[in-house]
Amino acid sequence: MKPFAKRMDEIPFSMTVEIDSLAKRLSTDGRSIWNLGVGEPNFDTPVHVKEAAIRSINKGLTRYTTPSGMQTFKEAVREKLKKENNLIYAPEQIIATSGAKHAVFNAIAALIDTDDEVLIPVPYWGTYSALVKYCGGKPVFLECTKENKLRLKAEQISKAATPKTKAIILNSPCNPTGVVYSKEELESFAKVIVENDLYCISDEIYEHLIYTKEPSISIATLPDMQERTIIVNGFSKAYCMTGWRIGYLAAPNELAKGIAKVQGQTTHHPSNISQYGAIAALNGPFDSVIAMRQEFSERMHRISEIFESIPGINFLKPEGAFYLFVDVGSYYGKKTEAGTLVSNSIEFCKSLLDEQGLVLVPGISFGNDSYVRFSFTASLPTISVAVPKFKEFVERMKG
Numbered sequence: 001m002k003p004f005a006k007r008m009d010e011i012p013f014s015m016t017v018e019i020d021s022l023a024k025r026l027s028t029d030g031r032s033i034w035n036l037g038v039g040e041p042n043f044d045t046p047v048h049v050k051e052a053a054i055r056s057i058n059k060g061l062t063r064y065t066t067p068s069g070m071q072t073f074k075e076a077v078r079e080k081l082k083k084e085n086n087l088i089y090a091p092e093q094i095i096a097t098s099g100a101k102h103a104v105f106n107a108i109a110a111l112i113d114t115d116d117e118v119l120i121p122v123p124y125w126g127t128y129s130a131l132v133k134y135c136g137g138k139p140v141f142l143e144c145t146k147e148n149k150l151r152l153k154a155e156q157i158s159k160a161a162t163p164k165t166k167a168i169i170l171n172s173p174c175n176p177t178g179v180v181y182s183k184e185e186l187e188s189f190a191k192v193i194v195e196n197d198l199y200c201i202s203d204e205i206y207e208h209l210i211y212t213k214e215p216s217i218s219i220a221t222l223p224d225m226q227e228r229t230i231i232v233n234g235f236s237k238a239y240c241m242t243g244w245r246i247g248y249l250a251a252p253n254e255l256a257k258g259i260a261k262v263q264g265q266t267t268h269h270p271s272n273i274s275q276y277g278a279i280a281a282l283n284g285p286f287d288s289v290i291a292m293r294q295e296f297s298e299r300m301h302r303i304s305e306i307f308e309s310i311p312g313i314n315f316l317k318p319e320g321a322f323y324l325f326v327d328v329g330s331y332y333g334k335k336t337e338a339g340t341l342v343s344n345s346i347e348f349c350k351s352l353l354d355e356q357g358l359v360l361v362p363g364i365s366f367g368n369d370s371y372v373r374f375s376f377t378a379s380l381p382t383i384s385v386a387v388p389k390f391k392e393f394v395e396r397m398k399g
């Protein structure tokens with residue numbers, strides 16, 4: 001048999017998805033599992049969103065529509081961008097996608113040629129580097145160090161940029177670090193992005209989940225940036241619509257035209273039903289988002305409190321998103337209570353699952369092997385049992 005396409009080898013399995021499937025399997029087999037791995041809010045989709053989608057089915061609004069998204073969807077996104085982000089877009093610049101992940105894929109596929117370099121701050125969401133490689137590009141990693149509190153510095157962009165550099169991918173609030181960049185930091189990035197003539201893919205999916213007083217701004221609002229920025233966003237996180245697979249991107253005109261063309265030959269368009277739900281989410285009441293943010297904020301403080309009581313653990317209080325990225329490097333080279341030697345983040349997470357039934361994501365899947373990621377999308381009672389299990393696990397390590 002002839003081999004499959006080489007580009008298939010460039011893309012690894014998503015470790016987060018694999019870990020989540022393993023946790024679900026173990027749970028079905030009857031084991032007690034505490035899953036702090038998955039980045040999926042444990043709340044239901046708001047009722048008015050569900051009702052809007054049901055109404056659309058009952059009205060028979062179930063036919064093909066425009067590949068780049070329904071006009072009413074685009075209008076709702078356009079209004080949102082104007083009202084919440086102070087950005088003016090024409091409907092043609094907005095593309096409805098099957099989730100934000102698909103929007104990231106569309107943006108990379110439209111921008112990146114073979115051997116183009118793409119700057120990706122580390123730690124990163126694994127999809128970015130996987131998709132850059134799949135599209136023939138070369139990820140160039142910008143290490144955000146512990147000394148810099150896992151934050152990117154503008155000098156790193158200017159140092160890494162070469163004539164081959166096409167784009168940078170920014171994610172604020174960030175998965176997995178919880179870093180939210182200030183206006184001043186974004187201004188410093190924008191300056192070097194413009195100087196080096198780069199595109200910027202700005203993944204803003206966690207924009208409504210910020211726990212500090214300072215609101216987030218989109219880098220596209222800064223001078224000369226809108227024409228070189230592709231905003232990526234979606235409904236999975238703020239509106240608890242993970243399974244609906246609906247998101248969008250907003251891009252410069254010509255790029256959006258190209259993406260619409262490709263989408264027309266691939267997925268055609270995301271489900272109409274999900275688009276109707278998303279319109280209701282954008283146009284409807286915002287109280288469910290506020291209530292969820294409040295709940296996440298309480299969880300974040302609770303989980304941080306427990307961590308502060310564990311010796312040898314290093315972490316930064318997240319400013320946004322719903323993750324805690326914890327440095328467990330000081331435990332490498334030690335043995336667990338069951339006698340397993342742990343020397344990296346995969347071994348750490350595997351032993352934690354075997355011995356305590358606790359699911360975390362190894363830092364290596366975000367490009368930093370010294371860390372593990374906790375997701376506080378689980379309920380407070382689950383967190384209150386699960387995190388002390390972690391504490392017990394590390395306190396019993398020897399060596």
Ligand code: PLP
Binds near residue numbers: 098205236
């Ligand atoms: N972008 C980031 C940074 C994420 O963490 C995730 C999901 O974990 C996504 C995008 C994917 O969102 P969606 O469910 O809309 O594809």
